[in-house]
Amino acid sequence: MISRVLSTSKTSVSRLSQKRLMSRLAPAQASKLTDIGIRDIFDSDHDMFREMTRNWFETEVKPFHGEWEKAGEVPRELWTKAGEMGLLSNMVPEEYGGLGLDCKYPAIVWEEQSYSGCTGPGFAMHSDIVAPYITNYGTEEQKQRMLPKLVSGEWIGALGMTEPSAGSDFANIKTVAVQDGDDYILNGSKVFITNGWLCDVCIVCAKTDPSKGAHGVSLFLIEDGMEGFIKGNKLNKMGMKAQDTCELFFEDLRVPASAMLGPKDKGFYCVMQELPQERLLIADMGVASAEAVFEASREYVCDRKAFKGKLSDLQTVSHKLAEMKTDTVVGRAFVDQCIELHAEHKLKSDQASMAKYWCTDLQSKIADHGVQLHGGWGYMWEYDVCKHFVDSRVQSIYGGANEIMKELIGRSITNPR
Ligand SMILES: Cc1cc2nc3c(=O)[nH]c(=O)nc-3n(C[C@H](O)[C@H](O)[C@H](O)COP(=O)(O)OP(=O)(O)OC[C@H]3O[C@@H](n4cnc5c(N)ncnc54)[C@H](O)[C@@H]3O)c2cc1C
Numbered sequence: 001m002i003s004r005v006l007s008t009s010k011t012s013v014s015r016l017s018q019k020r021l022m023s024r025l026a027p028a029q030a031s032k033l034t035d036i037g038i039r040d041i042f043d044s045d046h047d048m049f050r051e052m053t054r055n056w057f058e059t060e061v062k063p064f065h066g067e068w069e070k071a072g073e074v075p076r077e078l079w080t081k082a083g084e085m086g087l088l089s090n091m092v093p094e095e096y097g098g099l100g101l102d103c104k105y106p107a108i109v110w111e112e113q114s115y116s117g118c119t120g121p122g123f124a125m126h127s128d129i130v131a132p133y134i135t136n137y138g139t140e141e142q143k144q145r146m147l148p149k150l151v152s153g154e155w156i157g158a159l160g161m162t163e164p165s166a167g168s169d170f171a172n173i174k175t176v177a178v179q180d181g182d183d184y185i186l187n188g189s190k191v192f193i194t195n196g197w198l199c200d201v202c203i204v205c206a207k208t209d210p211s212k213g214a215h216g217v218s219l220f221l222i223e224d225g226m227e228g229f230i231k232g233n234k235l236n237k238m239g240m241k242a243q244d245t246c247e248l249f250f251e252d253l254r255v256p257a258s259a260m261l262g263p264k265d266k267g268f269y270c271v272m273q274e275l276p277q278e279r280l281l282i283a284d285m286g287v288a289s290a291e292a293v294f295e296a297s298r299e300y301v302c303d304r305k306a307f308k309g310k311l312s313d314l315q316t317v318s319h320k321l322a323e324m325k326t327d328t329v330v331g332r333a334f335v336d337q338c339i340e341l342h343a344e345h346k347l348k349s350d351q352a353s354m355a356k357y358w359c360t361d362l363q364s365k366i367a368d369h370g371v372q373l374h375g376g377w378g379y380m381w382e383y384d385v386c387k388h389f390v391d392s393r394v395q396s397i398y399g400g401a402n403e404i405m406k407e408l409i410g411r412s413i414t415n416p417r
Pocket of ligand 1: 125159160161162165166167168169191192193194195237240245394397398399400401403404407
């Protein structure tokens with residue numbers, strides 16, 4: 001399926017630029033914010049991929065998500081099915097089993113997952129945070145061995161930075177990796193790890209030189225089944241109920257030096273390089289959630305009978321929709337600009353921080369309005385808007401709390417390099 005969809009992706013540059021010249025509707029002009037075939041940053045190949053992805057989430061994920069919320073995880077088979085469809089790690093170069101696609105394809109997967117309202121599969125963490133670390137910093141052996149398995153979904157990836165006593169204050173992590181001959185011995189723990197329960201490989205940040213703070217951190221590829229690698233219980237979260245989030249423990253975990261990812265003591269620099277994409281994907285999923293909530297709310301109030309008419313006939317309600325739509329298309333315009341810059345490898349860290357902070361705040365605000373417009377039904381779990389509301393809450397916390405984003409943006413303004 002994916003090969004058919006993408007056979008036309010490898011078109012000549014001239015055809016692509018021709019397609020870009022064809023004007024596409026801006027979201028504000030389209031009949032729905034979620035329409036396929038709109039937004040100038042995409043072309044017809046992206047549209048085909050989006051249609052396939054939308055259909056996949058509607059048929060393979062949405063009908064089963066309620067069961068997975070009770071289980072606190074999604075089945076492993078979902079990952080291999082997603083791999084077969086080319087939905088996982090699709091930017092990984094072809095020589096490592098990937099499709100070598102531009103960053104707009106994963107963006108389509110982020111957006112379609114948000115439109116479906118199904119936050120269970122931790123695909124974005126796996127595909128667009130973990131896989132890029134290995135692609136960018138892995139040795140040839142690490143890339144050959146791990147990337148094809150991440151692309152196919154045979155393996156699930158996680159990233160372990162946060163610890164019980166160190167989240168925003170990354171320099172304060174306590175997990176250590178002490179050199180012992182040709183090996184390293186890890187001791188410590190991580191908390192709130194997305195995909196932590198199901199993961200086959202976790203990139204773990206550990207201090208190899210505790211005297212240097214953040215500048216003494218190295219990354220290690222820790223594999224499921226290694227002696228001393230212990231998975232804690234799945235955590236009982238407010239939202240994202242079907243996503244497995246857990247604690248991880250390292251107890252005298254001995255790994256060969258070949259398990260180190262990237263240069264020794266340079267883990268912090270690797271993290272800094274990868275953060276813009278992580279923040280962009282959080283922002284994009286935030287705007288997509290706002291788009292979905294706006295459309296669901298519009299449909300609801302245009303249908304709901306009250307006061308001898310419809311809720312949408314009330315001026316306060318139509319003004320609320322006006323605010324929601326305007327705010328959302330403004331957010332979309334900025335995120336699309338960031339996606340375009342990222343596709344050209346020009347996205348700056350402070351821009352990604354702006355997108356992350358502003359769009360996740362937008363997402364929470366729109367979700368709150370959406371619940372209000374749905375009345376009591378908005379508080380019921382069977383309504384997507386209810387899930388969007390609880391799932392939105394964490395977006396301003398992880399990937400760097402929004403207060404940290406403002407700190408970074410502020411520094412780039414007052415102390416530009
Ligand atoms: C569902 C979920 C999934 C997650 N997935 C992962 C994962 O896969 N891997 C991973 O490593 N981590 C993950 N995290 C952890 C997440 O990144 C951290 O929770 C986040 O970085 C904040 O750290 P903290 O919880 O320790 O809060 P703290 O650092 O204690 O901060 C608490 C609050 O204080 C304020 N604050 C902190 N520092 C400042 C400052 N300098 N200036 C102003 N205000 C400040 C902010 O409001 C912040 O929210 C996840 C968290 C959740 C909830």
